[in-house]
Every structure is written in structure tokens, then in C-alpha cells.
Amino acid sequence: MTVQHAQEGSLTRPTTTDTYYPPQKAGSLLLTWGKRLLWANMIFSFIFLYAPILVLVVFSFNDSRFAAKWEGFTFKWYGELLSNDAIISAFWNSIVVAVLSTIIATLLGTMTAIAMERFRFPFRKTYDGILYLPVIVPDIVMGIALLAFFALALDWINTALALPSDSALRPGLTTVIIAHVAFNISFVAIVVRTSLRDFNKALEEAAQDLGANEWITFRRVTLPLIMPGILGGALLAFTLSLDDFVITFFTTGPGGTTLPIDVFGRIRRTISPEINAISTLMLMMSIVLVIASQTLQRRRE
Amino acid sequence: MGKRRSLYLSFLLGPGAFWLLMFFVVPSLLVVVYSFMERSSSGGVIWNVSLEAYAKLFTFDPESLFVNDFVVIFLRSFWWAVLTTVACLLIGYPLAFYIAQQKPTARMILLFMVMIPFWTNFLVRTYAWKFILNNNGLINTVLSSLGMQRIPLINTPTAVLIGLVYGSLPFMVLPLYASIEKFDYTLVEAGQDLGANYFRIFTRVFLPLTMPGVAAGCILVFIPAVGQYVVPTILGGGKVAMLGNILAQQFGAALNWPFGSAIAVVFMILLMAGVLIYFAVEREEEAV
Incomplete structure (x- = not known):
């Protein structure tokens, strides 16, 4: 048999x-x-x-102006990108927005996560719901809401400070960063809450029984244990910020062009080998980010 | 709660809550308020209460019912989002199932291959299709070099639907995989021992237990699809508009903020109603 x-x-x-x-x-x-x-x-x-x-x-390696007709291999489109000031400055704007919004959102998101998982307080359930909303609400709706809000708020500030029109506050990189933090807090909080829920609370209690105060317990026990979760949340926030087009589109202004905004303007018009080259570089960036997130995940497990 | 502890809590909760309140809750409420105001032709609103925007949205002239762009676009957006969700489910469920059945190494590689598009910039992925479908794109270049007639592919409903499915597929596969992976296969054996065939095991055991993944995937695909702006703009060229396009248009060139706000409010009410009904049904089924 x-x-x-x-x-x-x-x-x-x-x-x-x-x-x-x-x-x-x-x-x-x-x-x-x-x-x-x-x-x-x-x-x-x-x-x-x-x-x-x-x-x-x-x-993107096609040696032809006509985007889709193959005429030989070239690197020239990549070379042209490097000497294109608009693209280079849009790229740096994207990095500035992503780094700053990630730092702020990771800090606030982590604090929120700890409060939600370790404390009981009035309206906790309601706040829990509000915390999930920026993840669910379609980005176009959040975009127009922020557009309306910033227009009104900046108008009030400019009137209150009696700023002349040439030095009046306008939407730009700052409003974009504020908007990115607003949606990223929720994403970071969700990721960090999962790692707070996963670990053994007895460890924290043990530290406190041994005489550690709340701060020492947090720094020596909780923080190291949830660190991979925080890094995972930060990486997610960084990617979402770097990739965001819609919310940025509605909250930006003069001087606040990020890479996706620049790219959108181009691909809306036409197809071209330069756009293929930018796209390829953005693709490479994404692959690096996936590898980073997967490595983190493995470490968490 | 001690005084120190409540101080610590407000330190933790305060900054995040302030940010969300100020830059998410208040702007959302502002849209609701704006929808009841009078239009200012230079953008923004005139602070007089008015139902003009809703009247414009809900005036059904029977003769122009299907000519009325806004109604057509509302219906189209929801219908296309349904089609996108169904297509992603039909491709994504078997794919997630297949991946979950592989040996650990193969599983890891396949999963990684789903994640790359998931993390890739949405504009880049939409542009990839424009590159293929454009009038001077790959397909038409090949056709014309073969001496054939070019065919209009871009700015058609098909192009938009392809773009929607393409952009959404990874969002369906990953949650599905997460719930299929958790499935306990001894339940299949139990089903077989009790004499059930494969079809019955699938519909009575496997499908219900992986339902949370199906639900998560459908929500992650459906909601962004209804509100899509990038795909209909790039692949529809503004000729096949969706809700996102009219929202952008009212806050942009048309400068009718109250009307744009009213559209956003009705849109959100419909979405929330859908999600709430879904969860109510879900809970009832659980109770049974």
C-alpha cells in the first residue's frame, strides 16, 4: 500500500x-x-x-522622441531629468513634506495609540471612530474640505494681521505638511495600537512592581517593545506622504509643487520618454520601501 | 484616575486630538455649513443661508433626467465602483487562495510581488496604462506600424474601468490573503468526514470564515473607487467624468463651492449609509 x-x-x-x-x-x-x-x-x-x-x-530607455516607437537604447532621458530644475525642486519639496509630516504624525500617532490602548476616558469610543475616519473618507472629500478650510483660515489670519497682499499668507508647503499629518496620525495610530495590543502587559506591571515609575517603564519596557511597530507606522506614513497626489493637489499653492503634482501636470498632457524615466525612478523608490517594510515586519515577528 | 495620571493622559491625547479636530473634523463640518450657503462667484461663499445648492442637485426635470450630468455622474461612479469591486474580487479571491496554498518560500515571493504594485505610486500605475492606450501609445504604434488603423482606446469608459481595476487589485488581494492564511484546514477534513463535497465545503465553511477579508477588501476597493479623481482624469480625459471630477470642477473652474459641498455631503451620506447597512447586516448574520 x-x-x-x-x-x-x-x-x-x-x-x-x-x-x-x-x-x-x-x-x-x-x-x-x-x-x-x-x-x-x-x-x-x-x-x-x-x-x-x-x-x-x-x-524609459528608448532613444526616440516618439514615446512608444522603439529606436534603440539610451540613458539620455535620465540625464535630462537630473538637469531639469522643476523636477529636482519638486523632488526636494516631496522629501521635505514627507520627512516633516512623518516625524510629526509618528509622534502624535504613537502618543494617541498609547492613550487609546492604556487608558479609559469619557468619549473614548467616539474618538476611536473619529480616529478611523481619515482612513475611510475618500481623499478627494478630505482634499476639498481642507481647501475650503485653509482658504477661510488664511483669509481670517490675513485680515486679522492686516497683511498687505504681497506678504499675505497663502497655501503652500506648510498647508500640505499640515494636511499630510492630519491623515497620517490615523495610519500611525492604527499600526502602533496593533503592536501595543500584541505584547504582554504583565511586563509593564512587573516593571512598576519593581519600583519603576511610569516614565521609566515607558522608556525601558514599552518603547523598545513597540519600536518595530512605530517604525512600521512611520514607514507607512512616509510612503503615503511621498505618494499622495489628491490631498496635496487641493492644499498646495505657489511654490508648493511636490513630485506627484509635477508628474500629474505632465501625464495629464501627454506621454513621453521623460515621464517614463521619472516613473521608473519612482518605481525603484517604492521597491526599496517595500523591502524596508518587509524586513521590519520579519523583525516584528 | 489620579491627578498625575489624568495629566499624563491629556499630554498623550491632547496634541493628536487637537490636530484631528482642527484639520479634519472642523474642515468636514465646514463643508456641511458651506453646502447651505449662497454661492460667491469669486470662490468661497456668501454667508447667507440658502438651499440653492441642494435644489440644484435634487431638481429632477423628467425630460432631462438622463441628460442631467450630475445624476448621470453620481450613478456612473457608484456603478463603476461596484463593477471594479466585483472584478477585483473575482480575480483577487482565487489569487489570494492560490498564494496561501504555496510553500513558505514561494508564498513569500508571490506576496512580495503583490506588494510592489501596492506600494507603487498610483499616478505611475495609471500613467502606465495611458502609455499603452494613448493615441500615440504602445498599442496604436504597433497597429500603425503593421499598417492597420489606429483605434481610439484612451478617454473611453473601458480605459477608465481598466485603470480602476488595475489600481485597486492589490487592495483586494492583501486583506483577502490575510484572512485566507488564517483558515484552519482541519475544518475541511471535518467537512469531508461529514460527507460534504468540495462545493459545499467551500460555500458553507471556507467562504463564511474568510468573509472578514472579503469585507475588508471590498471596502478598501469600493470607497476609493467611487471617489476616484486620478483615473478618470488621466484615462478618461475629462470626457468620462466621475464624482471626483465634478467635485474638483466645482471647487476649481466652476467656482461653485456650495454646490461642490452639497455633492460631497450627499456622497458621504450615501457612503456612510452603505457602510452602516453593511455592518448591521453582518452583525445580524453573526447573531444567527
């Missing part, structure tokens, strides 16, 4: 082959076809997900 091991993916336990079980046979025929379909769907999905990106990358 030979024991045939269940193949990966089958739902059956190891079965003996020399005994005839009609229902199982019908079942396994179904399974074989099911498995083929699953495999075909997987292949289709990955072609669907990757073919457009690969085409984009390949044609």
Missing part, C-alpha cells in the same frame, strides 16, 4: 491509492481542474499587474 502525499494546494489529506473511492475520484478530477484554473488566474493576474509597469520601464 503506497501512501501518496497530498500535493500542495489540494484540500485532501494523504490518501491511499490502491483502494477505489468513487466520490473522491469525482472530487479529485474537479480539484485538478480547479488547480489549473487557480494557476491560470495567478499567471493572468501577475501579467496584468506587471506588464504595464515593465513596458513603462523598458521604454
